[in-house]
Amino acid sequence: MANLEVKDLAKSYNGKTKILKDISFSVKNGDLVSILGPSGCGKTTTLRIIAGLIPATEGKVLVDNKDVGKVPVYKRNFGMVFQSYALFPHMTVFNNVAFGLKMKKLSKNDIQKRVNKILKITGLSELASRYPKELSGGQQQRVSLARALVINPQLLLMDEPLSNLDAKLRIKMRSEIRELQQKLKMTVLFVTHDQRECFAISDKVLIMKDGRIDQYDTPENIFHHPSSEYVAKFIGYDNFINVDEIINDHQIKSNANIFLTDENNVDAKVLTIRPENILINPQEDPSNNLIGGTITSLEYLGQSFKYKVSTSLGIFTVEEARKPMRSSGDKVQLYLPSKHLHPLSR
């Protein structure tokens, strides 16, 4: 396993529109890093450039400080798991997994041993003589994982490996991947558009937007300190307050009395607040940061209720555990505590 460093990567087709710009990041040996973003943000392109399947227009890919830009794909010794699994339809499970080892010209004995070992780890031993089309989606996914792992790759690249599985299997497979990654101390780059998936299993998350990196941090930091409105929206923040002007030092210019603390009064254009941090009709009446509104819709979440409240500052999403459930059309006062208003750059 190895360190990966990507420096100033850029990609454009026909020298026209750049689909990747200034992509620089590094992955520590043994870390699982996710690349998160909507489709078309360039995450798969980044992965394919690192794999060597397509050339970069600018920039470098370094593995253990060695530039691999001139190394053809078949000499890089990476593992890759594709979205379509890309199994070889004319080969049995065993031969699919053995392919990489045959390319390395290992002895028959060694191939047999290593394939059987990885088939055991991935729970495929019984299926060794089946053909891919005789397998379920989850089984095919495990074959493609086994095929990538068996060669002891320096780096494992995964391109939305779970997106073709149903929800239940997806959760099971993602924790299996994480377990295996930690057991074998693999360096993994994992492309996904599923925020929950990548926050659950990643050491670090790289959020991409329009071919650029928006934020690169641990899941915890991203969750609590999203760098931009885009990231905040992407990871489930719903409430945004536009700040046109700050008046009286700490107050937002609006028809409500919204004040900021010293800490978050940092010339932000947008503020955000998590749904569970908004209080409805607070017990002790705070003198400010209150805003009146009407409940327009409600949702039962099991542990709590989710309300949409229409106010003069826009619609707010609020989560509340209090029972009984409020009803649509209720007039309520929302309390937005100053300390929970996160400033965002646009």
Added chain:
Amino acid sequence: MKTRSGFWLLFPAFISVLIFAFFPLIQIAIPTFQTPKGFLDLYTKFLENTYNLHVIGRTFKIALITTLIVLILGIPISLWIARQKSKIKSILTILILFPMLTNAVVRNFAWIIILGRNGILNKFLMSLHLINSPLNILYTDTAIIIGSVYLFLPIMIISLVGSVSELNIEAEEAAAVLGANPWINLIKIVIPQLVSGILTGCILVFAGAMTAYTTPQILGGNKNLVMSTLIYQQAMTLGNWKNASVIAIILILISTSSMILMRKASHTLDRRSDSNA
């Protein structure tokens, strides 16, 4: 019920095959067995003649070499066509099919002009001083093979393009990431997945080359007979219809058994098709 209605739906087709293909065949076959000296007399006589064996051998050789060359040329061409943008792809497909719109006689005459003693090819090679005297290509087996390759290449390409379009490019990329260079990728990943298209193409080309008449007649001349031209000679020049029928039956047997062999071979190559069949 289901098989019943299927039978009646197929009935018209069944009857027309019976009337237009099967009965004439029987009519050709039956007289060949009706000889005073026994059941297979005409066949043994035909096969005892070394000249006839030579013609059978030549026919088989020409068909086999043509099929191989067409296959070797067809695979890269169809891979290339299948991976173009759809607009370019349809233009290329039309270009491939275009020669098939012309009469076979016309196309073969073009090759006479190219391959003849004072033809374009010889003039070109002599002007480059690669050869001193013109090559004798026209009216040889080589000429027949060249003409057949040109004739049958489009058929092979059309049979292959379908299979090639179904290939998952990610499987090739996966093989590349696993260490397969482009050459190994072609041999181990791409071609094995094309077996069904290759089989269809080979059967069509082989059967076509085996039974072709115009090309060996025009490019082979009178000395290089193949089975189909021999049939013509027997029937039309010598008026020996029975002998012509004997050759026709042998030709049918050879081409049918070759096709069965090809099917068998492709099944062992591609074990997946077992479960399909």
